[in-house]
Amino acid sequence: MPEVLHPVQPLAGPVPPPIQPGTRLRAGVVGLGKQATEDHLPGLLAADDAELVAVCDENADVVREQESQLEVSGYGDIQAMLSSEQLDFVVVCVPHSAGRKVIEMAAERGVHILKEKPFATSLTEAQALTALCERSEVELMVTLQRRFNPIYTSFTQLADQIGTPIVVDAAYTLHVDDPSDGWRGQNEVAGGGCIIDMGYHLVDLLLWYFGLPDRILADTSANARPDRSYDAEDTALIHFSYDSGLYGSLLLSRFIGPKSEKIQLVGSRGIVRLERGRIQRMTNDGKMVESLAREQAWPSAATSQINHFCHVIRGDRLNLSSPRDNIAHLAFIAACYESAGAGRHVNPKELM
Structure with missing residues (x-):
């Protein structure tokens, strides 16, 4: 029998203040594996429109290392990071099966999401997360750097x-x-x-x-x-x-x-x-x-993607890889x- 879809209902949470024109968006990174350290962290540091303020990972040693190197706040739990920081968006770089939970927690607080591919682990999960993001009125964009090359x-x-x-x-x-x-x-x-x-x-x-x-x-x-x-x-x-x-x-x-x-x-x-x-x-x-x-200068694709997503959040550019787009994927x-x-x-x- 086909899998029954049970959409997730977002919980009430604090609403981030409106984004002021010209301000850099505050970003946190969830998951500090190779993809984050080689692409997204350098991309955020080079971005004009975003500011890296927090990192999160289950590995305490990795958090301490990045916390010290980047001079940002470090967390071992995403709920603690979302509660303590006024984030505009999070970059999600976790194992695929953990992505849904992180998306749900960010959406509950009105925090936008730049999600490392894949969008979801199944078609039914993709449909549920699409409905969640639309109800929560958060932007989610899947990281597909080739679209910026x-x-x-x-x-x-x-x-x-x-x-x-x-x-x-x-x-x-x-x-x-x-x-x-x-x-x-x-x-x-x-x-x-x-x-x-x-x-x-x-x-x-x-x-x-x-x-x-x-x-x-x-x-x-x-x-x-x-x-x-x-x-x-x-x-x-x-x-x-x-x-x-x-x-x-x-x-x-x-x-x-x-x-x-x-x-x-x-x-x-x-x-x-x-x-x-x-x-x-x-x-x-x-x-x-x-x-x-x-000849691509590192990490230009990641930086372009982050800057574009900041414009998406502000509402002056189209989301090139939205949840509804990724249902086809x-x-x-x-x-x-x-x-x-x-x-x-x-x-x-x-x-x-």
């Missing part, structure tokens, strides 16, 4: 010059020596493996460029390290197609090195090939027509897992 934003412009799109060849692979290591190897905590985790970025690009497919056929495996015990897939091959005639495949893997990322679109009058840091338009026989490359992912389990095509639109 001109290499990726130029894809559609080049794709318009290659005629009728025919086929998409996409892949995102990297090598993790032990896919069982840490919480990412456990379905119960991660909500899945390479599809919902690292694959979320490529799913976002496919939906951004082409929309939600009409059919998905997926195969997954968790067999790269037979000497280890884990159930979150390390590799997935996903075939997708549209009623328009466009079709393609997406290879995702946490075990296939070296690290690479690509989307190649073949059209009736040319090819567009997108890789990390470079995009090319070619003729159908592979001759270069034009190319664009970018979770429908795509849910269709992949259902297809892999049932061995048949699944229409993600029907799941919505």
Whole structure:
């Protein structure tokens, strides 16, 4: 039977004071793992529109270290941080299964949320959290940094010059020596493996460029390290197609090195090939027509994303990755897992 949706009702909490024009928004970071320390903390420190005032993590040693280095308040409990600090938004970088609780607590207090991908661990959870954010009138934006990189934003412009799109060849692979290591190897905590985790970025690009497919056929495996015990897939091959005639495949893997990322679109009058840091338009026989490359200064994408979210909170820019937008992402992912389990095509639109 389908999972019954029980929307969460926000509790009454203190309402933050109105944001004054020109002021920097006060931010807290929840979860101090690699993603936070390498992207979000440096991004906040470099942002013009935000001010880092607090950090939170269950690991007391990590909190003390960041508290000392960054000269901010440190907490071991998010409720304590939300009660003690007048925050405008939080950046949420916790294991996937813990994300819902953090979102609920922030929404209860009217604190906006920049959520590290994925938005949720399931389609029904995504629908419940979308309803919660809308009732609580908080902005939530999922961290999808590629939307703030001109290499990726130029894809559609080049794709318009290659005629009728025919086929998409996409892949995102990297090598993790032990896919069982840490919480990412456990379905119960991660909500899945390479599809919902690292694959979320490529799913976002496919939906951004082409929309939600009409059919998905997926195969997954968790067999790269037979000497280890884990159930979150390390590799997935996903075939997708549209009623328009466009079709393609997406290879995702946490075990296939070296690290690479690509989307190649073949059209009736040319090819567009997108890789990390470079995009090319070619003729159908592979001759270069034009190319664009970018040397990205760290951590510019994270900073751009944070500054944009501050404008979203103020109401003068659109939310590029809202909860309602990300319901389609979770429908795509849910269709992949259902297809892999049932061995048949699944229409993600029907799941919505």
